[in-house]
Amino acid sequence: MPTIVVEVMPKPEILDPQGKAIANALPHLGLTGFTGVRQGKRFELTVEGEVTEEVLDSARKAAAEMLSNPVIEDVVSVAVAEDQQTA
Amino acid sequence: MPTIVVEVMPKPEILDPQGKAIANALPHLGLTGFTGVRQGKRFELTVEGEVTEEVLDSARKAAAEMLSNPVIEDVVSVAVAEDQQTA
Numbered sequence: 001m002p003t004i005v006v007e008v009m010p011k012p013e014i015l016d017p018q019g020k021a022i023a024n025a026l027p028h029l030g031l032t033g034f035t036g037v038r039q040g041k042r043f044e045l046t047v048e049g050e051v052t053e054e055v056l057d058s059a060r061k062a063a064a065e066m067l068s069n070p071v072i073e074d075v076v077s078v079a080v081a082e083d084q085q086t087a
Numbered sequence: 088m089p090t091i092v093v094e095v096m097p098k099p100e101i102l103d104p105q106g107k108a109i110a111n112a113l114p115h116l117g118l119t120g121f122t123g124v125r126q127g128k129r130f131e132l133t134v135e136g137e138v139t140e141e142v143l144d145s146a147r148k149a150a151a152e153m154l155s156n157p158v159i160e161d162v163v164s165v166a167v168a169e170d171q172q173t174a
Contacts, residue, residue, distance in 0.1 A: 009129065029148070031145045031149050033136070034132045037130060039128060042095075048122045
């Protein structure tokens with residue numbers, strides 16, 4: 001069944017303590033070269049049947065109204081996952 | 088600065104109560120046509136300088152050892168975000 005992937009990230013001006021903690025911990029694993037980490041969310045919506053423009057609109061509405069908090073988060077992308085088999 | 092995006096999802100056989108709650112709530116928003124929702128994580132690693140194969144290897148190591156729990160999660164992708172300006 002097709003899957004729509006919704007990606008949500010904290011807005012750039014919002015502090016992200018989880019990302020910060022990861023960024024600080026990476027050097028302890030010997031991993032340098034990264035100046036920052038931001039943690040967001042990724043949703044996979046399984047679609048019943050075909051992905052029509054109407055279904056994509058529903059997914060965009062879900063992303064804006066349920067999957068993200070518009071005060072602190074941006075919806076980075078709403079896209080069909082073509083060949084993914086992770087859902 | 089270039090950004091490497093790491094995507095992590097719960098393994099298919101692992102229960103995902105957050106995703107389930109979202110899937111159950113979508114019809115209340117008038118959004119039908121979705122049979123399931125899975126919630127995972129999305130990380131943006133900001134790279135200092137150029138993205139070399141070595142930096143990508145570091146990102147893959149971070150994804151496997153710090154950004155995901157291999158018992159319950161799969162690393163779905165580790166990729167360079169070409170034109171993204173969200174970090």
